[in-house]
Amino acid sequence: MLLIYCPYCEEERSELEFRGAGDAHIARPTNIADISDEEFEEFFFLRDNPKGLIFERWRHIHGCGRFFNAARDTVSDKFKLTYKAGLPKPDLDATTPAAPVETYEATESNAK
Amino acid sequence: MADLATRTLPLSGFHGGSASASVSPAAPASRLSLRAKPDAVASLSAALGVDLPTRPKTSASSGSRHALWLGPDEWLIIDETEADLLTAAVSSGVLHSGTDISHRNTALFVKGRGAEATLNSGCPQDLSLAVFPVGACSRTVFGKAEIVLMRTAEDAFRVECWRSFSPYVSGLLAEGAEDSGH
Numbered sequence: 573m574l575l576i577y578c579p580y581c582e583e584e585r586s587e588l589e590f591r592g593a594g595d596a597h598i599a600r601p602t603n604i605a606d607i608s609d610e611e612f613e614e615f616f617f618l619r620d621n622p623k624g625l626i627f628e629r630w631r632h633i634h635g636c637g638r639f640f641n642a643a644r645d646t647v648s649d650k651f652k653l654t655y656k657a658g659l660p661k662p663d664l665d666a667t668t669p670a671a672p673v674e675t676y677e678a679t680e681s682n683a684k
Numbered sequence: 685m686a687d688l689a690t691r692t693l694p695l696s697g698f699h700g701g702s703a704s705a706s707v708s709p710a711a712p713a714s715r716l717s718l719r720a721k722p723d724a725v726a727s728l729s730a731a732l733g734v735d736l737p738t739r740p741k742t743s744a745s746s747g748s749r750h751a752l753w754l755g756p757d758e759w760l761i762i763d764e765t766e767a768d769l770l771t772a773a774v775s776s777g778v779l780h781s782g783t784d785i786s787h788r789n790t791a792l793f794v795k796g797r798g799a800e801a802t803l804n805s806g807c808p809q810d811l812s813l814a815v816f817p818v819g820a821c822s823r824t825v826f827g828k829a830e831i832v833l834m835r836t837a838e839d840a841f842r843v844e845c846w847r848s849f850s851p852y853v854s855g856l857l858a859e860g861a862e863d864s865g866h
């Protein structure tokens with residue numbers, strides 16, 4: 573079972589208590605009534621879907637209820653870091669190679 | 685004065701459990717869903733007569749009244765004597781949001797040496813005494829239902845769930861209790 577550290581509850585909890593909420597750090601344009609349809613599409617609909625490091629919003633919906641941000645590796649599913657909503661995007665080195673895929677044999681088989 | 689409708693308790697007549705863990709419905713209680721900013725906590729605590737906890741997963745009790753930390757600005761207040769919590773909160777005079785959820789929730793007690801195992805049949809949290817001590821509380825899941833769990837003694841838990849989920853939660857707890865002795 574995937575454990576996610578909630579920065580508000582200050583401990584790791586089961587993924588069953590959480591819900592993903594899309595990309596983090598999407599800034600809403602301050603001139604939203606003036607921008608073109610293409611610019612609105614870019615802001616509202618288009619996402620990068622990167623292979624590797626991604627910054628996402630998550631919500632501890634069946635826990636403290638708070639939204640927070642997480643840096644996650646989309647290949648290994650590993651959460652590198654979680655931090656409170658509103659904090660700036662942390663400076664993680666995006667060039668570090670993706671962690672090896674965490675297979676069942678590598679992780680769960682000797683779980684405590 | 686108008687005749688009042690007869691109250692029907694959601695788990696009326698329910699009993700379950702095993703030799704290692706009993707599962708029983710709690711008596712009706714008043715409940716308040718409370719939201720407030722940090723600067724209102726002291727006044728609300730004084731008005732409610734119980735100190736609103738500010739650390740994650742902790743609760744405070746004063747007599748029959750309990751304040752459970754649910755989130756950084758959210759508490760569940762329970763009064764087992766059905767006292768008027770909403771009026772008490774309003775008397776604080778400070779900005780807050782209070783919703784009476786006395787009848788939205790119902791509660792069950794799980795007691796016995798198998799209580800921890802009974803809860804863990806559907807709850808993914810570490811309920812060992814070191815991590816979830818007496819007085820600890822948390823909103824979490826039990827099977828497919830959301831619950832608020834509070835440890836009232838080393839071998840006893842209060843399980844708050846939504847009224848409409850109570851047949852499911854009580855049934856699953858009874859199943860868990862059957863298995864908890866093994």
Ligand SMILES: [Zn+2]
Pocket residue numbers: 578579580581582632635636637638
């Ligand atoms: Zn949380």
